[in-house]
Amino acid sequence: MSDTETDTPTPAPGIEQLGVFQIFTGGGTGTGFLIAPNLLMTNCHVVAPYRKVGVELRDKRRVVGTVRRIHPRRDLAIVELGAPLDEAVLAVARSEGLRSQQKVSIIGFPVGLPLSLTEGVISHPRQLLDEQHFVQTDAAINPGNSGGPIIDADRNVVAVTTCKLTSADNVGFGIPGSDVCAFADGFAGQTAEFGVICPSCEALLETAERYCDSCGSDLEHLELDAYFGGADIHPVAAFVEDGLAKADIDPVLARHGALNWSFYSGSAPIQIWSCCSDHLCFQSALAQPGKQQLGPLFRYLLSAEHAPFCFDLDDNMIRLSLTVHASDIFTHGNPAELVERVAAFIAMADRLDDKLIGDYGCVPAPQTRLSFLKEGK
């Protein structure tokens, strides 16, 4: 057996036990990992400017995480969870001993896929880019990996995934473990609910001031107002989230990227997205037709009683849909009624999968949360 083969990191089985989780905001999705049972390390660009984020647990439940600290220049952030998690906390190595060709693995949620591991080597342990040092790797980095750990053979975090070059193949970068440790250590000694690390002197900024109290640097370019004030909500997002609130859905837990939401209404999965500048789509995959009663089922689905909602079949999946025109959101004569319509859609989706299964012999959709069906099917 060659040296390189003995250097192979522990294989993928078991990564589910590692404390690596997907983070959702109204800007996108990313990855975070536990540095303490109730603290996640991730990238600043994954969470900012949101102050509350969704964190998806292994059982697909989402919990709210509170952004406590961000370091825009080093692209790091710490998110606090409401309760400690059982998965393994990852140790962060200070990365002084890293060498080129050393095998590493990247763990995260690339392009929204379930927890995945990709392998590669360190291409450069201390690459200088934009006056900062990065760990350069050839391991595949994809959208959704941001904020995830780059681990060595002993499953120590040697860097935090941050970006890649789009103009080259296999050139990805991580924030060195030493910087991650410094950021985490600094946080441990602070009590502020929320703060931003000054890019010049690394002092903690607790309010949105133009100049750093410690070093006097002009912070105008940081747009601290956005960090401290939280994300500006797009009018379309505000409309959707009014509807979600009406249906008792926490918008923070439903956000799934820009103008995109995904969540459950009881047993029914709901997706909301803006398919173009004119339309906002609401959809729920409810069930699949059984082998009997197809005529009555299809007649029921096409019945006019469901308007303004409608059913369609995507392959063999029965979906409930609602389309809202952009003009409605900005100029509707009765906005409250429109918000009610969103809430009614969410409630109807939860009811109708039960009806389709109970009355028409349909089969639950693969996405259906079976334990929430009325019959417990």
Added chain:
Amino acid sequence: MGITSLTYTPPIRRDAVGRELDYELLEQASELYAAGEQLEATRRVLRHLFPDQAPDLSQPFAFTQGSSRVTVRVDDGVCFVSVPLVRLPAGGGSVAALRYVLQSINGSGQLFQARLRGDDVVLEFADKLDGLHPHKLVEVLRRMPVEADRHDDWMERQFGATPLERAPIAPLDGGELERAAQIWALHWDEVDGLLKEALRKRSVWFLNEVTGYAVHRLRFALPLCGSVLPRLLEAAGTFNNADVDPRKRETTLAKLIKELQALPPDELGRSLGHVEHALSPHGDGTPDKLASLIGPGHYRETIEKYLATGYSLDAGLAMIGTYYYLLATHAWPAEVTAALKDGLAAASGKPWREAAGLLLEHAAELVERFSGDDDEDDDDEADAGDGADDAEAAQ
């Protein structure tokens, strides 16, 4: 031996005439809507779309769009738009027909949906006037009948459904029918030859040009309706889709060529006819559109590069196909339509190199003549940048 040229034949389809629409009326409608005068806003929308009719909505307003009859009415503050589609067949065919409606007509992202009224499938849209922004109504009125037109013949042929309240279709006269049969045979022979070239070249760019030509030349030349049009569009959904595997695109087109070459003349005759459109089913032919496809830009540069490097067939087909695309899918002022046809007639039967050069020159003149003085848009000249600037967050 490979295909050496394409033949232009004057179309049997009547030219799509761009109707002058008064967009100020649409703006007025938006202002009235915002001011709470929704009924008047709705009337202005109809006056904008149907300047010759000026419906006041005191009674239901109906118009013909292809084979569809569209009715607009306002009752008790609610605007209803409906297009009857088909009556379901008796027996087992009804389940397949219903499944087809659910799979192929209904879906996300459209404001109207198919509903069942007894055994009748009807495309419907309803909204309170206080939620009916003029742009929403325009979208419904433009898109709904087009969808109905796409499906009624197909459902009749495939499932034995009975079309409902169809608008009359004027059959082709004897001379037109004879010419249509000639165009039909010639077209599919040419597409067959082009597909063989595509198989030899294995170039996705060339395949895109072949598949585009297969659809647009036919849609320009023949007044397709009946069952052939939905079949063509169904196959085009695969062979004209750049996201589909090229091999699958090629086999789908090959299958369609064989099927349509073997189409009995009487069935072809039943699938042709002149229809009336109260609203132009085509896009507005604008100077910008003309310039974006045959004026200076990346697409034209690519064609010129092909011509300069000996790929005359690629260049010639691209130019001819683009002319057909412009004619088939847009309504132009009469002089632009005539000029586009003149270009095709001049290139007809010419060897590829000559046809490409001739049309490139013709296109430049055409754009010069009809494109106005708009400044060039340089927005797409993105800086390539160096590596460090291209670093992209992996979020």
